[in-house]
Amino acid sequence: MKKLFSEEDLVKNLSLYYLNQHLKKKPMEKYHRAIDASPLHDREKYKKKAEILLLNSFMHHFPEVTFENLTCESPDFIAKFNDKKIGIELTEVINHLEMKKVESCLNKIFRQAEILLEHEDTTKYRGVYFLSFHTHLKFDTAEQQKEIISDIYKSIKKNKVFGCVKTIRKSSHRRNVFITHEYNMNLFDELCSEKILELIEKKNEKFPYYDRSVDECWLVIVSDMNSLASRYTFIQDREHLKEVESPFHKIFHLENLCGNITSIK
Incomplete structure (x- = not known):
């Protein structure tokens, strides 16, 4: 199993x-x-x-x-x-209750992008990637989610923002590819x-x-x-x-x- x-x-x-x-x-x-x-x-x-x-x-x-x-x-x-x-x-x-569903969807999307990068070349892409996105981000349909995964994949592969990705920052990690949210706090x-x-x-x-x-x-x-x-x-x-x-x-x-x-x- x-x-x-x-x-x-x-x-x-x-x-x-x-x-x-x-x-x-x-x-x-x-x-x-x-x-x-x-x-x-x-x-x-x-x-x-x-x-x-x-x-x-x-x-x-x-x-x-x-x-x-x-x-x-x-x-x-x-x-x-x-x-x-x-x-x-x-x-x-x-x-932020309204963010709970959004975050859950994003985490599933992150995991799919991680799998793509690891299958291609874990050694080349391993690290922790902090991403932020443009505010118009939508993932209500499978097609929209697939497009976001593709934008994340391309941004990490090219090491520059692409599509819906607004910012990207990388920290080292010795084993895997890990994608998460950029830590940006609102002052209020x-x-x-x-x-x-x-x-x-x-x-x-x-x-x-x-x-x-x-x-x-x-x-x-x-x-x-x-x-x-x-x-x-x-x-x-x-x-x-x-x-x-x-x-x-x-x-x-x-x-x-x-x-x-x-x-x-």
């Missing part, structure tokens, strides 16, 4: 984290090996690996935390901290504190169903800054976060690019 996610796919997914210089490679590799050795389905293994990556910046703030159970469900992870058994529930806050791209509070409220409702064997349960809310749908520049009305009521023992908001963390409770 063909695996849904290959090792090469995982390497591509990790590339941005390696470039950010935040990845604690040795413990991360250990945790990924533990997930691989579990009886989880390949799709669930991939999901867990992506989740533990989002916690990488969290581990910089809490280096004493060691994970004991990486494959549980409610909460997502069980760890040890200061001789306590800690349940860690991880959730991502989406800042706020994340409304209400979105964080609504997310906490939803998690509060599920709290009674979490593992009762833990001494404490922490909620870690992540803004995945490598995602168009999740990124932000500042939290609007941050003071409202002090009003939160929750059965979680601790609540944090974390952004995974620079590793900034806010203690909400």
